[in-house]
Amino acid sequence: MDVLEGLDPEQRAVAEAVRGPVCVLAGAGTGKTRAITHRIAYAVHSGVIEPHSVLAVTFTTRAAGELKQRLRLLGAPGVQARTFHAAALRQLSYFWPRVIGGDPPQVIESKLPLLIEASRDLRRNADRGELRDVAAEIEWAKVTQIGPEDYPTAAAKARRTPPIAPEEVARLYEGYEDLRRRRNLIDFETILELTAAVMTEHREVAAQIRQQYRYFVVDEFQDVNPLQKLLLDTWLGGRDDLCVVGDPNQTIYSFTGATPQYLTGFAVEHPSASVIRLVRDYRSTPQVVTLANRVMARSPHRLELLAQRPDGPEPVLTEYDDEEAEALGVALTVKKLMADGVPAREIAVLFRINAQSGAYEQAFGEAGVPYLLRGAERFFDRPEVRQAVVLLRGAARSAGGAEPLAPAVHAILSGIGLTAEPPGGGRAREKWESLKALADLAEDLAADGADLTGFVAELERRAMEQHAPPVEGVTLASLHAAKGLEWDAVFLVGLTEGMLPIIYAETPEQIEEERRLLYVGVTRAREHLHMSWALARSPGGRRSRRPSRFLEGLSHQLPAPAVKAGRRSERTAGRRPAVPLHCRVCGKTLAAAPEQKLGRCAGCPADYDEALLESLRSWRSAAAKESKVPPYVVFTDVTLQAIAERVPTTEADLLAIAGIGRVKLERYGEAVMELCRAAGDSSVTGVTDE
Incomplete structure (x- = not known):
């Protein structure tokens, strides 16, 4: 087997650099996994190393599984590929009875139960959402080797924004650690810490591990945190047979303690290192690659990607009046892509924070587009x-x-x-x-x-x-959760100032990380790329939002139709322009979304048929049960109230109610109008439900 066959010149250079130190700077879509697996296989086949002496370290179980599978196909089945935590836990569990005695500590999957108990011990209200954020702060502190007593000062220096006062976090951190130690429990950070400590304090353990593993490969090296670097250095024990792979422009986890400095400073730490750049992009079309290069044009560590695929469609930038219109526009565009042959599983909608998913869940549900939320349940x-x-x-x-x-x-x-x-x-x-x-x-x-x-x-x-089979449905995910994945079509939504960059990104370093987050999103797309933003939060709301600063210099270089597609004069069919809505009772301009749906001020008197409203609620429950969706997906309570007040009997009447569009008209319009007509007939003849 010629394991070097089919590699491009740069990938071949990586494969032939069988001795470390080696640093591979690999841009998005450039085949880094292919390069490092062929490097390991080539070293095994040429007799440089034995398979069992290799430890390939990744950040996810799925990535480790993919490495092992590829290496098996390349004739190197004995190579160990594990995450940092899996490798460390295996070693710690093996040596614990010998050097510590007794059974190894139990590993806890979540910090939350102990934090709830620590919070109660401190006589605090145990808010789960708040404590989850505290757990993230404790994880950051532990991987950066900061104890409870030093947390407030360190958090202020790092300009972190903890969910509660830093001093309160420190007390919870101390209480959590006390409970954990007393019950002989270890968390993921402690696994790494203890493994390094056992090797440092017991030379025979270090000697046996170093005798076993002589050849190290670390993927996604830009995401390594100080605690992982400490363990890696302990494994190496002064040796330098190390190959690291990463892309500094995809560093998006600094809030967890990750730092690209170990990658960008690798040649300084190892002066004899070979530094190889992978820049041939095999994932995306030239149009997507060009846009990705523009996004990172100012980066000091920029890798100019060279597209290898044939031409594809130009990226599309679209401006919408409000978030509801944006979600609807994306849903309708997705339906068109699916009709044109793009499978739902090859489409993704990516946003900055998980809270943005709700509008797209509703829009996709109304449009009949299957979807799945990534980052929920494995x-x-x-x-x-x-x-x-x-x-x-x-x-x-x-x-x-x-x-x-x-x-x-x-x-x-x-x-x-x-x-x-x-x-x-x-x-x-x-x-x-x-x-x-x-x-x-x-x-x-x-x-x-x-x-x-x-x-x-x-x-x-x-x-x-954790190698799941593909599920048929459009992926809804945060930009962070999308890293390492790719789709034929990607929609980057909500690209406004305050969302990307996020409002709490203040320092130049934080702003640049937000730019890298956009770059990660862009480079997930193989062929179709849509980017959009909304000028207002809700229909008829104040159009005060501005597109993300990261889009500057991008839109004017795209074809004019791509930018104009979202302007009000060329809206998607069925979408209403944003015009002021007035109260039908007092004439005042309506700003709040619920008032716009009702067509009146919240304080103005309402005249409606209570029997009709009850009939609408009964119908909605039946429709929701039949479709197996929550009732609010059919119509919200406010929308039902508006229908009861206005009693629409024609399509035009229904469409005049804010929040009811063509999709809901087609799905539920006839049933609703029939109920309204029946209510009108009853009022004329004097017949009631009583």
Whole structure:
């Protein structure tokens, strides 16, 4: 096997640099995983190293699994690829009985339970949301080697914004650590700290680990924090057979303690290091690559990417009047892409903070677009997936793997909710999508000759590596959660000042990290890239927002139609222009969204048919149950109130109510108008429900 075949010149240079120190500066989409796996395989095949003496370190279990899979295909199956925490825990668990004695401490997955207890001990109200933010502060302090007593000063120096007073965080931090130690528990940071300490204090342990691992590769080196660097240096023990890979322009986790300084300063720390740059972008079209280069034009560590793919469509920048119009416009554009053949799973909508997802969940639900939220529950942790795996495992044991794979899997999954057609939405749709993903994976493996036993083994391997099968649905995710992923089409939304850069980014360093976040978002797109912003928060609201400063110098270099597409004169069909709305009772201009929906001031008297409102509520409950969505997805309470007050009997009447567009008109209009007509007839004849 020629493991160097098919590599470009820069990737080949990485593969042939079989001895460290080596620093690979790899731009987005340049094939860094390909380069480092071929480097390891080439070193193994040429006899430079033994597979078992390699430790490849990654930041996610899935990335570690991908490395191992690629290395198996390259003929180097014995290489260890693990996350920092997995590698350290394995070593700590092995040596603990020998050098400490007794059973190793129990690992806690979350700091929250202990923080709740510490908060109660301090007689504080235990607000879970607040304590989650405190947990993040404690994690930052621990990875930067800051104790409770030094936290307030260090937090002020780092210009952090803790959820409560720094002194309160310090007290909770101290209480948390006290509870953890007394109960012989360790968290993820303590795993790294203790492993380094055991190696430092017990020379025989350090000697055995260093004898085992002689060859180190660290991926995503720009995300390494001080505690991880301490452990890495302890593993190395003064040796320099180390290859690091990363992109300083994708440093977006400094709030967790990550720093690109170890990557950018690698050649200073290791003067004999080979520094190789990967700049050929195989992921994105020239149009996307050009825009990505412009975003980072001022970066001191800029890597000028060179596109290798054929031409594609120009990126689209769109301005909307308000957030509701932006969400609707994105939903309709997504539907068009899907109609043109782009699979839903190859489309993503990315935003700065998770709170922005709500508008897109509602817009996609109304438009009938399947979606999934990334960063919520991991695929193999979902109840329906766990149930399916248990049933499949039992079927494999009883059948001995003799049954044809696809029919057997379909029969089992049909018993727990897989139907021929998907349900309308909500949790039922999410469950269906999970089961459908398992069924599709079974179809794929059946084509390769797998049986039920092999399918279960593959599921167990994927669960261990968190390698989920693709779920059919548009991905909704934060920009941070999207790092390391890619899609055919990407929508970057909410690109306004105060959101990107986020309002609390104040220092030049913080502003530049926000710019890098946009760069990460842009480089997730293979072909279609849409960027948008809204001038107001709600329909009819004050149009005071400004597009992100990071878009300056981008829009005028794009074709004029791309920028004009979102102007009011060329709105998507069915979207109303933003014109002032007035109270139908007193004539005052309405600013608040609920008042605009009602068509009157909140304090003005309302005249409506209570029986009609009750009928509308009953109908909404039935419609929501049928579609398997929450009632508010059908219509909000305010919208029902507005309908009861205005009694619309024509499409024009319904569309005149703020918040009701073409999609809801087509889906629910006839039923609503029928109820309103019936109410009108009852009032004329004097018939009531009583």
